[in-house]
Amino acid sequence: MLLSVTGNTADAEDSTQTAFLKAFQHLADFEGHARFGTWLTRIAINEGLECVRTRKPTESLSLEEDGGLEFRPRLVLAWADDPERLYQREELRALIERAVGSLPVPYRLAVVLRDLEQLSTAEAATALGLGIPTLKTHLLRGRLMLREALAPSFIPRAGAASV
Amino acid sequence: MFSCEDVRAALSDYVDGDVSPDLRRELERHLSECRTCQVLYDTTRKTLQIVTNVGSFEVPEAASERLVTRIMKRLTATRHAPTPRS
Numbered sequence: 388m389l390l391s392v393t394g395n396t397a398d399a400e401d402s403t404q405t406a407f408l409k410a411f412q413h414l415a416d417f418e419g420h421a422r423f424g425t426w427l428t429r430i431a432i433n434e435g436l437e438c439v440r441t442r443k444p445t446e447s448l449s450l451e452e453d454g455g456l457e458f459r460p461r462l463v464l465a466w467a468d469d470p471e472r473l474y475q476r477e478e479l480r481a482l483i484e485r486a487v488g489s490l491p492v493p494y495r496l497a498v499v500l501r502d503l504e505q506l507s508t509a510e511a512a513t514a515l516g517l518g519i520p521t522l523k524t525h526l527l528r529g530r531l532m533l534r535e536a537l538a539p540s541f542i543p544r545a546g547a548a549s550v
Numbered sequence: 551m552f553s554c555e556d557v558r559a560a561l562s563d564y565v566d567g568d569v570s571p572d573l574r575r576e577l578e579r580h581l582s583e584c585r586t587c588q589v590l591y592d593t594t595r596k597t598l599q600i601v602t603n604v605g606s607f608e609v610p611e612a613a614s615e616r617l618v619t620r621i622m623k624r625l626t627a628t629r630h631a632p633t634p635r636s
Binding site: 408470483487508523527533537 | 558559561562563565566568586589590592593594596597598599600601602603604605613616617620621624625
């Protein structure tokens with residue numbers, strides 16, 4: 388998960404180490420309102436964001452920030468019936484990693500927690516310190532952007548029906 | 551009457567099965583008549599299916615082992631550090 392936040396292995400490792408140490412030092416603060424994994428995820432995300440902020444102080448990483456970005460899908464063409472069969476598993480994984488990595492951080496985190504890590508909407512919102520409506524807005528935009536990023540790889544080259 | 555914009559706003563919840571019966575009816579009525587929204591729905595559904603099947607990004611085994619070693623070393627050091635006298 389921290390790989391998708393920081394974008395590189397070294398920062399992801401450093402953030403993971405710091406997150407585990409902080410969690411260990413603050414175990415007594417865990418009050419059991421959320422699942423332990425959600426609590427740990429929140430600490431890890433904060434560490435990952437802090438690491439990126441230090442590296443790129445100009446990048447806006449406010450998770451609450453909406454930015455008013457209304458995303459309009461443009462490549463609305465039918466995909467192959469069974470798109471996963473077009474690629475080998477490793478190619479597919481690399482394709483997804485690149486596409487997820489291209490999303491703005493708040494939308495990327497919503498997609499990673501909900502769709503890759505399979506957290507519930509409530510758990511993902513808690514882990515990110517967001518309300519459920521904000522999480523859902525980020526998730527919608529992230530999923531639409533992800534669909535757009537993957538579309539060129541899954542639209543059949545010939546015979547695609549344009550709509 | 552539901553617009554394409556309304557469908558787009560509810561798409562994520564619809565794919566998750568997180569919509570009321572009334573909203574579901576409206577969405578499905580629109581989808582049955584609008585080819586563009588049908589394609590948008592179908593490709594969004596396929597996107598999530600692919601992403602879910604691929605699952606979490608894997609940390610290379612060597613990196614994982616290195617990380618566990620680093621964390622254990624730091625934790626051990628923390629536990630054996632002398633406590634300040636009050």
